[in-house]
């Protein structure tokens with residue numbers, strides 16, 4: 285299980301700063317989560333202003 289960032293992402297970067305394991309990086313047009321690194325903590329979903337990170 286891991287979180288995934290939807291196309292709603294506005295590339296603000298807030299989630300990347302708050303991820304405890306550094307799983308989030310800037311991708312092509314939106315931020316992306318490395319599923320191998322994500323520990324499913326949900327912090328990014330709480331931080332995101334547009335609700336882009338979703339649990340898979």
Ligand code: SF4
Pocket residue numbers: 287302303304305306307308317321322323324325326327328329337
């Ligand atoms: Fe990082 Fe937690 Fe979001 Fe996974 S759920 S990307 S570990 S903040």
Ligand code: SF4
Pocket residue numbers: 289292293294295296297298299300315331332333334335336337
């Ligand atoms: Fe995208 Fe939300 Fe992360 Fe901002 S906090 S970069 S809008 S997923």
